Amino acid sequence: MGDESQPTSGGSDSEGDQPIVRVVDLSKTYHTDASEPIYACRNIDFEMREREIVALTGPSGSGKSTLLHLIGALDTPDSGVIEVAGEPVTGIKGRRLAEYRRRVGFVFQRFHLLPTLTAADNVIAPLLPYKTSFDRRAKAKQILDAVGLAGREGSLPSKLSGGQQQRVAIARALINDPMLVLADEPTGNLDSQTGEDIMELLFGLRERVGASLIIATHDPGLAARCDRVIQIRDGRVIKDTTRPATG
Ligand SMILES: Nc1ncnc2c1ncn2[C@@H]1O[C@H](COP(=O)(O)OP(=O)(O)OP(=O)(O)O)[C@@H](O)[C@H]1O
Ligand SMILES: [Mg+2]
Numbered sequence: 001m002g003d004e005s006q007p008t009s010g011g012s013d014s015e016g017d018q019p020i021v022r023v024v025d026l027s028k029t030y031h032t033d034a035s036e037p038i039y040a041c042r043n044i045d046f047e048m049r050e051r052e053i054v055a056l057t058g059p060s061g062s063g064k065s066t067l068l069h070l071i072g073a074l075d076t077p078d079s080g081v082i083e084v085a086g087e088p089v090t091g092i093k094g095r096r097l098a099e100y101r102r103r104v105g106f107v108f109q110r111f112h113l114l115p116t117l118t119a120a121d122n123v124i125a126p127l128l129p130y131k132t133s134f135d136r137r138a139k140a141k142q143i144l145d146a147v148g149l150a151g152r153e154g155s156l157p158s159k160l161s162g163g164q165q166q167r168v169a170i171a172r173a174l175i176n177d178p179m180l181v182l183a184d185e186p187t188g189n190l191d192s193q194t195g196e197d198i199m200e201l202l203f204g205l206r207e208r209v210g211a212s213l214i215i216a217t218h219d220p221g222l223a224a225r226c227d228r229v230i231q232i233r234d235g236r237v238i239k240d241t242t243r244p245a246t247g
Contacts, residue, residue, distance in 0.1 A: 017049075018050075018085070018086050019047040019048055019049060019050070019083075020048055020049065020050040020051075020052070020084065020085055020179065020180060020212045021046075021047065021048040021071060021082070021083070021084055021180065021212070021214070022047050022048075022081070022082070022083040022084075023044055023045060023046050023047070023067075023071070023080070023081070023082050024045055024080055024081040024082075025043050025044070025045060025079065025080040025081070026041055026043070026044040026045075026067075026070060026077050026079070026080030026081070026082060027039070027041055027042055027043055027044070027077060027078050027079045027080055027235075028040045028041040028063075028066055028070060028075070028077045028078055028235075029078055039234065039235045040063045040066040040235050041063050041066050041067055041070065041077065041235045042063075042234070042235040042236045043080075043236065044067065044080070044232075044235070044236070044237055045237070046230060046237060046240065048212060048214070048228075049212075050210075050212055051206050051210060051211075051212055052212055052213075052227050052228060053203065053206060053212070053213045053215070053226045053227045053228070054212075054213065054214045054215070054226060054227065054228045054229075054230055055215050055216075055217055055222065055223035055226035055228070055229045055230070056068070056214055056215065056216040056217070056230050056232065057216075057217060057218070057220075057223050057229055057230070057231050057232070058231055058232040058233050058238075059233065060218075062232045062233050062234060062235065063232050063234070063235040064184070064185075064216035064232060065109055065184050065216060066235075067216075067232070068106075068182045068184050068214065068216055070082060071084070071089070071104075071180075071182060071214065072101070072104050072106045072182050073089050073092070073097060073100055073101060073104075074106065076090070077090060084100070084103075084104070084179075084180060085103075085179060085180075087100070098129065102126070102130070102176050103176065103178055103179050103180070104178050104179070104180045104181075104182060105172075105173030105174055105176065105178035105180070105181040105182070105211070106173055106181075106182050106183075106184075107166075107169050107170055107173045107181065107182070107183040107184060107186050108169065108184055109184040109185045109188065109216075111157075111165045111166055111168070111169040112169065113157040113165055113168055113169060113172075114157075115156065115157055115158060116156070117156075117157075118153065118154050118155060118156060119144060119149060119152055119153055119154070119155050119156075119157070119160065119168045119171075120137060120140045120141065120144065120153035120154065122157070122168050122169075122172055123140040123143060123144060123168065123171045123172045123175050124136045124137065124140050124175065125172065126172060126175055126176060127175060127176070136175075139175065140153065140171070140175065141153055143171040143174050143175060144167075144168070144171050146171075146208075147167040147168075147170055147171045147201055148167060148197065148201075149164060149167050149168065149171070152164065161194075162189050162190055162194075163190050163191070163194035163195075163197070163198065166186060166187075166189075166190060166194075166198055167198070167201070170183075170186065170198065170201060170202065174205070174209070177209055178209070178211055179210075179211060179212065180211065180212050180213075180214075181202070181205060181211050181212070181213045181214075182213075182214050183202060183213065183214070183215045183216070184216045185216055185217055185218065186198055186199075186202060186215060186217075187199060187217065187219055187222060188217075188218065188219075195219070195222075199222055199225070202215065203225070213226075226243075227242065227243055228240070228241065228242040228243065229241045229243075
């Protein structure tokens with residue numbers, strides 16, 4: 001078993017081995033009209049290192065989105081524990097929950113842009129409940145520039161292509177300088193070149209802001225470029241493969 005624990009890419013200032021994400025025996029069951037409950041996540045365990053880029057793969061309905069929603073505290077598990085940066089996520093409420101959501105960027109499977117808001121206002125939207133010490137509009141513009149949307153700050157989502165809308169959704173996930181980005185099929189509905197650009201953008205986050213990433217994807221090419229692939233099926237982890245570090 002590969003248990004070499006030497007750090008990979010340089011520049012990390014993390015002290016020691018605290019995982020960025022720790023998931024222990026996590027389960028989520030949905031009860032619907034169907035006679036059988038749906039076991040969307042079953043006894044899932046994994047740990048993820050800081051700055052790691054993890055692909056979450058598995059067939060449609062295997063539980064990828066459910067797991068991301070649980071880690072992002074958008075939904076609550078039936079049992080199990082989630083810790084992010086050493087702090088519990090499960091069971092937190094109120095201020096601490098709001099604080100946690102601020103530190104995590106979520107790119108939704110469907111972009112979930114607000115149709116009546118411009119690109120810039122969509123990017124700023126997660127900041128609305130908070131006071132900030134910086135100029136939000138300037139920061140939104142800077143991030144939109146970085147994702148290749150310079151000059152489109154004032155466009156409504158309906159005037160943007162699918163790939164451009166996805167870039168706005170990614171920009172929105174970055175406005176809070178997240179320590180962890182959860183991206184749910186970020187290239188799912190995009191043509192291959194646009195998908196490639198979005199991938200470059202996401203992978204660049206590790207270098208630019210030191211973020212760790214979990215990317216749910218059906219794209220084997222994307223998964224192959226991640227540090228690690230966690231395959232799930234019927235709500236269970238069936239395979240967890242870490243790529244050997246390359247020079
Ligand atoms: N709110 C819900 N209520 C009932 N069942 C749900 C709910 N959300 C998800 N499910 C069910 O849980 C299972 C896992 O769904 P999930 O969306 O996590 O799968 P997925 O791996 O993301 O699929 P896809 O690749 O199609 O996005 C599916 O059987 C789904 O129908
Ligand atoms: Mg999904």
